[in-house]
Amino acid sequence: MAHQNGAPTTNGHTPPKSTRPRRESHPLAPPFIVSAPGKTIVYGEHAVVHGKAAIAAAISLRSYLLCTTLSKSKRTVTLRFPDIGLDHTWHIDELPWGAFQHPERRMKYYDVVTTLDEKLVEAMGPCIVSVSPGVKAPERRKIHQAAASAFLYLFLSLGSQNSPPCVYALRSAVPVGVGLGSSASVSVCISTALLLQCRALSGPHPDQMSREAEEQLERINRWAFVGELLIHGNPSGVDNTVSTNGHAVLFQRKDYSKPPSVSILRDFPELPLLLIDTNQAKSTAAEVAKVGALHKAHPGVTGHIFAAMDAITMSAHEESESESESESEESMIAHLGELMTVNHALLSSLGVSHPRLERLRYLVEEAGVGWTKLTGAGGGGCAITLLKPSSPSERSSHSNGDVAHGAGTSTNSDALEKLERRLEEEDFAKYETTLGGDGVGVLYPAVIDGEDIDQDLFLAVEGREGVEALMAGKGKEGEGWKYWRP
Numbered sequence: 001m002a003h004q005n006g007a008p009t010t011n012g013h014t015p016p017k018s019t020r021p022r023r024e025s026h027p028l029a030p031p032f033i034v035s036a037p038g039k040t041i042v043y044g045e046h047a048v049v050h051g052k053a054a055i056a057a058a059i060s061l062r063s064y065l066l067c068t069t070l071s072k073s074k075r076t077v078t079l080r081f082p083d084i085g086l087d088h089t090w091h092i093d094e095l096p097w098g099a100f101q102h103p104e105r106r107m108k109y110y111d112v113v114t115t116l117d118e119k120l121v122e123a124m125g126p127c128i129v130s131v132s133p134g135v136k137a138p139e140r141r142k143i144h145q146a147a148a149s150a151f152l153y154l155f156l157s158l159g160s161q162n163s164p165p166c167v168y169a170l171r172s173a174v175p176v177g178v179g180l181g182s183s184a185s186v187s188v189c190i191s192t193a194l195l196l197q198c199r200a201l202s203g204p205h206p207d208q209m210s211r212e213a214e215e216q217l218e219r220i221n222r223w224a225f226v227g228e229l230l231i232h233g234n235p236s237g238v239d240n241t242v243s244t245n246g247h248a249v250l251f252q253r254k255d256y257s258k259p260p261s262v263s264i265l266r267d268f269p270e271l272p273l274l275l276i277d278t279n280q281a282k283s284t285a286a287e288v289a290k291v292g293a294l295h296k297a298h299p300g301v302t303g304h305i306f307a308a309m310d311a312i313t314m315s316a317h318e319e320s321e322s323e324s325e326s327e328s329e330e331s332m333i334a335h336l337g338e339l340m341t342v343n344h345a346l347l348s349s350l351g352v353s354h355p356r357l358e359r360l361r362y363l364v365e366e367a368g369v370g371w372t373k374l375t376g377a378g379g380g381g382c383a384i385t386l387l388k389p390s391s392p393s394e395r396s397s398h399s400n401g402d403v404a405h406g407a408g409t410s411t412n413s414d415a416l417e418k419l420e421r422r423l424e425e426e427d428f429a430k431y432e433t434t435l436g437g438d439g440v441g442v443l444y445p446a447v448i449d450g451e452d453i454d455q456d457l458f459l460a461v462e463g464r465e466g467v468e469a470l471m472a473g474k475g476k477e478g479e480g481w482k483y484w485r486p
């Protein structure tokens with residue numbers, strides 16, 4: 001489609017002339033950017049879908065959504081998601097407003113939506129089927145349609161036929177579909193942008209009262225969960241919760257018709273972690289469905305496995321909160337590491353490991369540098385390795401020792417370097433990230449270091465590093481970005 005910043009055509013068709021009366025013109029809202037982090041599940045994935053507790057932490061890799069309002073006369077809404085090769089435009093007047101605005105189905109921005117309305121999903125079906133007609137590979141089409149559905153369901157639920165015509169451009173530093181919560185960070189960005197556009201959020205501003213900031217995050221999180229319902233089918237809600245709130249969370253949803261119980265763990269230790277990608281594609285929806293089917297067939301057995309995972313999460317939580325003076329950091333890390341090993345074995349017993357994940361575990365074990373578990377849905381994707389603290393003699397012989405991240409203890413750097421070389425040879429990838437940090441943020445207007453971030457600039461930067469570099473700016477890191485901080 002040939003369009004830059006201006007009026008898009010709706011996928012090759014010339015949109016029908018609007019029959020709607022002309023409205024008084026208002027100055028256009030300036031372009032703005034919303035961002036939200038990916039995450040790593042430290043303990044309890046899959047069990048969390050079945051009502052057990054999990055601990056997840058935000059990572060420093062983030063998604064960014066640039067929203068560029070067009071003049072009222074354009075009547076189109078466009079998604080430009082180049083990371084997945086999606087570029088699609090709908091004509092606003094052709095969307096199924098009738099179904100979404102029907103008095104029996106109409107949702108309010110403050111509603112708590114915990115399930116999808118099948119009639120509404122059906123009503124937007126034709127608008128989704130028409131996405132990416134040229135893409136033949138079913139897997140790629142699924143990726144496009146999942147992202148388009150998440151956006152459109154929220155756009156139709158929160159907006160109206162008077163919603164501003166807009167181009168939504170998304171770039172992400174979170175690798176897609178490797179278990180690092182890419183879908184959740186995208187859903188949080190979409191939810192926040194649409195809630196801001198329908199004026200359903202206050203702030204963020206630095207002197208916002210804690211309770212009010214909490215309420216805005218809660219609202220964003222609820223609609224991000226709806227986005228996740230469209231992408232995943234059966235999400236627990238832990239990913240969108242940590243992406244919205246940042247830091248780390250202890251999360252449990254016992255009853256899907258009620259809000260989950262969430263504790264924000266602001267002091268979760270900054271663990272020395274390696275984040276390794278098996279480069280083996282996986283589907284969260286498929287892995288979750290696989291565990292669901294196993295649970296249905298063997299509820300007694302899987303029930304015990306989920307209960308054991310719950311015990312692991314709670315033990316890790318107690319350990320990380322412990323203020324015992326007598327316990328060293330080394331023994332805390334060993335405790336948390338052993339729990340990771342057991343957690344992985346239980347996940348493997350549910351059938352969500354993969355030969356590449358097992359190979360990775362073998363290599364880390366052989367190098368003797370730490371404890372490894374898969375993170376996220378499994379079936380491929382990523383693993384986390386908690387690095388062992390080195391002995392005092394190793395530490396003094398490597399006084400500049402390569403510390404992975406945080407916690408102030410260094411793993412034997414020779415062994416680590418050797419392992420990293422081996423991983424590279426075997427086509428594993430490593431992500432540099434830190435744990436914790438802010439949740440959803442807003443840059444309004446989209447100006448960094450005095451420069452307007454327009455679509456051309458935003459879409460032109462190369463790769464995940466290019467996006468991060470553009471968003472951090474050259475000046476004081478993160479300047480201009482605002483966060484809801486309860």
Ligand SMILES: Nc1ncnc2c1ncn2[C@@H]1O[C@H](COP(=O)(O)OP(=O)(O)O)[C@@H](O)[C@H]1O
Binds near residue numbers: 143176177180181376
């Ligand atoms: N950068 C992105 N741009 C557009 N859509 C994305 C992006 N990242 C993720 N998505 C959406 O999220 C889906 C991946 O979700 P999922 O399989 O749960 O992976 P993850 O483990 O990364 O959360 C994709 O199919 C796509 O629809």
Ligand SMILES: C[C@@](O)(CCOP(=O)(O)O)CC(=O)O
Binds near residue numbers: 041044236288
């Ligand atoms: C397997 C699960 O526990 C985590 C999925 O994480 P991810 O989408 O693979 O990043 C599912 C969920 O909690 O919704």
